[in-house]
Amino acid sequence: MSANIKKISKTSIVSKFNYDWKCNRFILLMSLPGLIMIALFAYYPMVGIVTAFQNYSLFLGISGSEWIGFDNFIRFFNDPNFFRIIKNTFFLGLVNLLWSFPAPIILALLINEVVHPKIKKFVQTATYLPYFISVVVIVGIMKSIFGSTGIVNDLLANFGVTPIQFFNESGFFRSLYVGSGIWHGVGYSSILYLAAIVGIDTEMYDAAKIDGCSKFKQIIHITLPSIRPTIITLFILSIGGIISVGFDKILLMYSPATYDVADVISTYVYRKGILDQDYGFSSAIGLFNSLVSIVFLLGANYVSRKLLKESLW
Incomplete structure (x- = not known):
C-alpha cells in the first residue's frame, strides 16, 4: 500500500x-x-563553514588544514573581549531597532496624508534619495559636520565653546550611528508601507468620515490594522538581523577610543580574519553570529505566531 x-x-x-x-x-x-x-x-x-572547525591555512587549503573541532569556538568564548563584543552588538542592534523600525512607518503615514500630489512626490523623492548615497560618502558627510574641524565645532568655536570630539567619544557613537542610519534608509523602507497603505479600501475611510472619525482615529483604527501583516513581517526580519549590525559604517566610524561601545562581532571578525589572518577563528565567530541570528528569527516568528496569529511561516 x-x-x-x-x-x-x-x-x-x-x-x-x-x-x-x-x-x-x-x-x-x-x-x-x-x-x-x-x-x-x-x-x-x-x-567554507568547515574552516570554523580547522586551524585553517591559506597554503594548505580546506583539505590540508588541521581539524581542531570546537577549539575556535571555545577560544572565542574564553576571549577577554567576548562579553564586550556581545554586549555592544546586542545593545547597538536593539537601539537601532527601537529607533529605526518605527521611523519608516511614521514617514509612510505622514506622506499618505499629504493631499497635494506634487508635494507628495517631492517628499517621497527627497526622503528616498539618501538611500543611493554610498556609506563611505555618508560617513564623510558626518565627519565634515561633526568632525574636529567640522561645521558644528566651527560654530561652537565662534561662541567660545571648546570643540567636541564626536567621533572619539563613546557617548556620541550610538547616536551618530542610529541617526545617520535613519536618514539613510527611512525613505527606502517606507516604500513597502506606502504600498500596503495604497491597497487599503478607501470605502473604510469614507465610512469613518461619516461617523465623525478624525484623521488620527482613522490611522489608529483603519490604517495601522490594515498594514499590520506588513509591519509584523518586517519586524520579524528585523529581529533576525538585530545581531548583524552594519559592519562597513562602524568600521569607518569607530576608533580604539570608542571600542568600548563600537566594537561589535562583525568588526572583530574583520580584525581577526583580515588583519590578523586568523581565518579559522574568524570563521567560527561568523558562524556563531549566523546561528544566533537564526535563533532570533525563529524565536520572533514563533512568538508572533502564538501571540499575534501572524508569522512568516
Whole structure:
C-alpha cells in the first residue's frame, strides 16, 4: 500500500513539473541565470563553514588544514573581549531597532496624508534619495559636520565653546550611528508601507468620515490594522538581523577610543580574519553570529505566531 502511495506521489510530482514546464518554460529559463548566480555566490561559499572547525591555512587549503573541532569556538568564548563584543552588538542592534523600525512607518503615514500630489512626490523623492548615497560618502558627510574641524565645532568655536570630539567619544557613537542610519534608509523602507497603505479600501475611510472619525482615529483604527501583516513581517526580519549590525559604517566610524561601545562581532571578525589572518577563528565567530541570528528569527516568528496569529511561516 505504502509503495503504491509513493509511486502515485512521484508520478504526481513529475506530472506537475511537466505541466509547469510546458506552461512556464520561458519564465523558468529566464530565471535560470539568477538561480545559477545564487548557487555560485550564496550557497557554494557555504562550503567554507568547515574552516570554523580547522586551524585553517591559506597554503594548505580546506583539505590540508588541521581539524581542531570546537577549539575556535571555545577560544572565542574564553576571549577577554567576548562579553564586550556581545554586549555592544546586542545593545547597538536593539537601539537601532527601537529607533529605526518605527521611523519608516511614521514617514509612510505622514506622506499618505499629504493631499497635494506634487508635494507628495517631492517628499517621497527627497526622503528616498539618501538611500543611493554610498556609506563611505555618508560617513564623510558626518565627519565634515561633526568632525574636529567640522561645521558644528566651527560654530561652537565662534561662541567660545571648546570643540567636541564626536567621533572619539563613546557617548556620541550610538547616536551618530542610529541617526545617520535613519536618514539613510527611512525613505527606502517606507516604500513597502506606502504600498500596503495604497491597497487599503478607501470605502473604510469614507465610512469613518461619516461617523465623525478624525484623521488620527482613522490611522489608529483603519490604517495601522490594515498594514499590520506588513509591519509584523518586517519586524520579524528585523529581529533576525538585530545581531548583524552594519559592519562597513562602524568600521569607518569607530576608533580604539570608542571600542568600548563600537566594537561589535562583525568588526572583530574583520580584525581577526583580515588583519590578523586568523581565518579559522574568524570563521567560527561568523558562524556563531549566523546561528544566533537564526535563533532570533525563529524565536520572533514563533512568538508572533502564538501571540499575534501572524508569522512568516
